[in-house]
Amino acid sequence: MDTIAIIGGGAAGLMAAVEAALTLRATGARGTVVVYEADAERVGRSILATGNGRCNISNAEISADVYRNAEFVGHALMALQGCYVSERGGATIKATTANPVLERFSDLGLCVREESEGRLYPQANKATSVLDVLRAGADALGVRVQVGKCAERVDAPRDGHGCYNIRFADRSVGHAAAVIVAVGGRAAASVQLPEPLVCQPLRPVLGPLRVTKADAKLTRQLNNIRVRGAIALMRGGEQVARERGEVMFRDYGVSGVAVFNLSRLARPGDTLAVDFLPDIPPQQMGHFLLARRKRMQRCLGAAPTCERFLSGLLLPAVAGVLLRRAGLAPAAEFAKTDAANLAAALKGFALTVEGIGDERQCQVRRGGFPVGAFNPETCESKAHPGLFVVGEALDVDAPCGGYNLHWAWSSGMLAGHAAAQRAHCSQNTGGNGRRAR
Numbered sequence: 001m002d003t004i005a006i007i008g009g010g011a012a013g014l015m016a017a018v019e020a021a022l023t024l025r026a027t028g029a030r031g032t033v034v035v036y037e038a039d040a041e042r043v044g045r046s047i048l049a050t051g052n053g054r055c056n057i058s059n060a061e062i063s064a065d066v067y068r069n070a071e072f073v074g075h076a077l078m079a080l081q082g083c084y085v086s087e088r089g090g091a092t093i094k095a096t097t098a099n100p101v102l103e104r105f106s107d108l109g110l111c112v113r114e115e116s117e118g119r120l121y122p123q124a125n126k127a128t129s130v131l132d133v134l135r136a137g138a139d140a141l142g143v144r145v146q147v148g149k150c151a152e153r154v155d156a157p158r159d160g161h162g163c164y165n166i167r168f169a170d171r172s173v174g175h176a177a178a179v180i181v182a183v184g185g186r187a188a189a190s191v192q193l194p195e196p197l198v199c200q201p202l203r204p205v206l207g208p209l210r211v212t213k214a215d216a217k218l219t220r221q222l223n224n225i226r227v228r229g230a231i232a233l234m235r236g237g238e239q240v241a242r243e244r245g246e247v248m249f250r251d252y253g254v255s256g257v258a259v260f261n262l263s264r265l266a267r268p269g270d271t272l273a274v275d276f277l278p279d280i281p282p283q284q285m286g287h288f289l290l291a292r293r294k295r296m297q298r299c300l301g302a303a304p305t306c307e308r309f310l311s312g313l314l315l316p317a318v319a320g321v322l323l324r325r326a327g328l329a330p331a332a333e334f335a336k337t338d339a340a341n342l343a344a345a346l347k348g349f350a351l352t353v354e355g356i357g358d359e360r361q362c363q364v365r366r367g368g369f370p371v372g373a374f375n376p377e378t379c380e381s382k383a384h385p386g387l388f389v390v391g392e393a394l395d396v397d398a399p400c401g402g403y404n405l406h407w408a409w410s411s412g413m414l415a416g417h418a419a420a421q422r423a424h425c426s427q428n429t430g431g432n433g434r435r436a437r
């Protein structure tokens with residue numbers, strides 16, 4: 001009996017367990033799949049927190065380009081397509097269109113539905129339904145789960161033979177022919193893997209951004225106000241990236257999905273330029289403001305004050321802050337010559353980035369184990385056959401939209417499949433399974 005040990009029962013770990021158990025069954029290999037989870041009570045707690053409790057499970061359009069280390073991810077996703085197609089005989093599923101992750105979830109009984117920007121959510125609209133099918137699937141396939149087992153170190157087999165030893169915080173030791181490390185980003189540095197595998201420094205990304213104290217004086221006045229606009233990240237006068245969507249002002253800076261996505265690229269000193277009216281092209285902004293002034297003047301019998309001019313277009317608090325930025329007094333008449341200053345404030349309300357605003361809100365950690373040390377088709381260590389690292393513990397991250405969980409499921413599937421194939425080959429050849437693929 002070969003044991004496949006999975007360290008971490010989150011998204012990648014649970015999917016790896018299901019896939020390993022399915023592959024053992026499909027190949028007829030003898031083996032046990034064990035999930036060791038640090039949480040004292042349950043697996044999958046991290047999944048329940050995703051998508052505001054709804055779990056944005058994947059995206060209808062997955063492209064490797066959105067990921068950090070896109071080349072590695074691209075190879076992995078292609079390998080997953082191939083792996084899945086061959087498992088099904090290749091006749092009915094088109095490798096170019098099927099999403100193997102969704103197919104596997106469908107096998108487990110989960111239905112999904114699509115929302116804006118291709119975001120996929122469980123039909124029941126609750127993250128619990130994703131965890132429920134994973135746990136039920138793992139249970140039905142004979143996966144063993146041990147909670148309260150916090151792994152601290154994995155030792156490689158001596159001279160490349162024998163088992164991996166997993167040392168836990170409770171001083172117990174587990175033994176396994178293959179180990180899949182799925183501890184996520186927060187904990188990646190806390191598990192020591194055999195050399196040369198070294199966890200690189202981790203930093204939180206995909207979160208709110210803090211702005212300079214001077215700019216925070218303005219955002220504080222808009223605390224908790226959300227606007228639907230666009231926001232650009234500028235560096236040295238050049239646009240690095242632009243996102244459309246909701247921007248939420250906070251007392252320390254800005255938040256919201258658009259800001260989360262820019263936080264992956266932002267550096268201290270960069271400028272954020274908020275566009276409050278993204279549907280109006282910059283070159284038409286002056287004309288829009290003057291035409292609005294003329295129309296209001298015709299209707300009201302007099303030119304509007306600056307405050308009155310923005311009423312009906314922006315929330316009063318937002319208008320107040322923008323007028324201050326544009327150097328216009330709320331009670332003064334909005335003159336034709338004021339249009340240029342106001343247009344600049346409306347289309348490019350500039351804030352200087354200091355860093356991440358609130359680390360607790362960040363959805364992923366950047367860093368972890370460098371992808372170069374792993375085979376992208378399996379997530380198996382090049383130096384230590386039988387040792388796999390998956391999910392966020394690898395140096396892979398992506399914007400909001402279901403991409404990070406898609407990576408967790410995908411890498412878990414690849415590693416689970418490869419670990420079980422290894423067991424199958426080793427039992428058939430009496431060897432160490434290095435001819436697994």
Ligand SMILES: Cc1cc2nc3c(=O)[nH]c(=O)nc-3n(C[C@H](O)[C@H](O)[C@H](O)COP(=O)(O)OP(=O)(O)OC[C@H]3O[C@@H](n4cnc5c(N)ncnc54)[C@H](O)[C@@H]3O)c2cc1C
Binds near residue numbers: 390
């Ligand atoms: C608030 C929030 C919302 C998010 N929403 C989304 C979303 O909607 N869509 C999306 O795509 N992504 C989302 N993400 C990101 C996504 O949750 C992660 O990218 C994904 O969960 C990573 O999967 P993982 O299996 O690598 O790690 P995790 O899911 O974090 O699982 C790691 C598991 O390992 C366990 N563990 C840790 N250390 C040890 C140890 N030493 N020994 C044993 N067990 C250990 C942990 O307890 C945990 O159960 C969100 C993240 C956050 C924080």
